[in-house]
Amino acid sequence: MLVLGGGPAGASAALALARRGVSVAVVDPLGFGGRLINLDVLRDCPGPLEGTAGWDLAATLGEQALLAGVEAIFAAAAAVSAEPAGGWRVTLDDSTAPVARAVLIATGTRHRPLPGDEEGALAGRGASYCAVCDAALFAGAPVAVYGAGDRALAEVLTVGEHASAVHWVIPAEAPPAAAAHSDVVALRSLDVLLGTELQAVRPVEPAAATEPAAATEPAAATDAGRGLVLILRTADAQRELHVAAVFGAHGELPNTEAVAAVAPCDDAGFVRTDAAFACPGRPGLFAAGDVRTGASPYVAAALGEGTAAGLAIAAFLGV
Numbered sequence: 034m035l036v037l038g039g040g041p042a043g044a045s046a047a048l049a050l051a052r053r054g055v056s057v058a059v060v061d062p063l064g065f066g067g068r069l070i071n072l073d074v075l076r077d078c079p080g081p082l083e084g085t086a087g088w089d090l091a092a093t094l095g096e097q098a099l100l101a102g103v104e105a106i107f108a109a110a111a112a113v114s115a116e117p118a119g120g121w122r123v124t125l126d127d128s129t130a131p132v133a134r135a136v137l138i139a140t141g142t143r144h145r146p147l148p149g150d151e152e153g154a155l156a157g158r159g160a161s162y163c164a165v166c167d168a169a170l171f172a173g174a175p176v177a178v179y180g181a182g183d184r185a186l187a188e189v190l191t192v193g194e195h196a197s198a199v200h201w202v203i204p205a206e207a208p209p210a211a212a213a214h215s216d217v218v219a220l221r222s223l224d225v226l227l228g229t230e231l232q233a234v235r236p237v238e239p240a241a242a243t244e245p246a247a248a249t250e251p252a253a254a255t256d257a258g259r260g261l262v263l264i265l266r267t268a269d270a271q272r273e274l275h276v277a278a279v280f281g282a283h284g285e286l287p288n289t290e291a292v293a294a295v296a297p298c299d300d301a302g303f304v305r306t307d308a309a310f311a312c313p314g315r316p317g318l319f320a321a322g323d324v325r326t327g328a329s330p331y332v333a334a335a336l337g338e339g340t341a342a343g344l345a346i347a348a349f350l351g352v
């Protein structure tokens with residue numbers, strides 16, 4: 034039995050299977066924890082996990098899985114194909130290709146790239162998707178967060194501890210519920226830009242670094258000879274905003290490239306399953322967690338889905 038992805042969904046499924054005596058390996062270049070590895074504070078998590086660090090839960094999940102006998106394979110799945118006699122072959126990026134009767138797809142999602150950073154060219158130049166990782170690099174400088182909802186809220190709260198000003202760029206006209214969060218309201222340096230699309234991000238040109246021009250917060254970003262220009266569009270105007278960094282939190286893309294040839298995916302690329310986490314018409318192929326169509330993108334949901342999928346797979350294997 035192979036689990037692709039060692040985040041909370043994959044680790045929970047592997048644990049449930051190993052504790053029922055199933056031989057199970059988790060394939061993930063990062064080991065165990067998935068997105069938890071970069072989460073400082075867990076929110077919307079019922080019980081004692083609320084307020085704890087995601088990386089602590091990641092470590093606990095990994096320890097539990099290994100103690101239960103789960104094998105960790107530090108590799109990425111590159112492709113999955115059906116075996117003629119039944120089962121699934123998973124080609125890994127380390128050139129091995131194990132075969133398993135059942136495979137769980139728990140590869141989660143990744144951030145949607147900022148417009149202008151589709152190829153990742155602005156990595157290390159101010160475009161970031163992880164405030165916990167990078168916010169301190171821009172201490173004392175103005176930054177922006179793009180997106181609405183709980184993920185953007187988490188980024189705003191984290192960058193708010195470091196930045197001189199936080200421009201929260203929100204495409205919707207109405208403020209999201211997250212904007213009423215008491216910790217957000219308490220952020221004195223916050224500037225909420227409603228009804229505003231981020232059209233493009235580009236680096237500050239060297240010549241522009243000395244010209245205040247259209248900048249609203251130019252000092253820290255441009256005096257340092259670095260920074261970004263955000264092209265912002267509202268219903269009736271376009272303007273530029275100079276910042277030291279921008280944090281993208283405006284949606285997620287499914288990590289399904291490796292399974293696209295065999296898994297039934299919706300138009301956005303998420304894996305479709307039935308109520309028992311099985312892919313219809315693909316015996317032995319299952320999916321759980323954020324990668325699944327209709328999943329709730331929260332840790333508690335991923336832990337629950339993973340456990341339930343593990344039990345469903347055990348039943349499929351006749352354990």
Ligand SMILES: Cc1cc2nc3c(=O)[nH]c(=O)nc-3n(C[C@H](O)[C@H](O)[C@H](O)COP(=O)(O)OP(=O)(O)OC[C@H]3O[C@@H](n4cnc5c(N)ncnc54)[C@H](O)[C@@H]3O)c2cc1C
Binds near residue numbers: 068075111323335
């Ligand atoms: C900034 C941010 C803040 C968040 N804050 C909270 C919060 O406060 N509370 C909360 O409940 N939720 C929060 N979440 C959401 C939560 O992290 C996710 O819902 C949860 O981690 C999903 O678990 P998962 O196992 O489905 O996927 P993931 O955690 O994404 O794990 C997927 C794993 O699959 C691996 N993988 C990908 N492709 C392959 C491949 N081809 N082969 C092998 N492995 C692969 C990845 O390396 C990764 O380790 C936050 C998310 C973000 C981005």
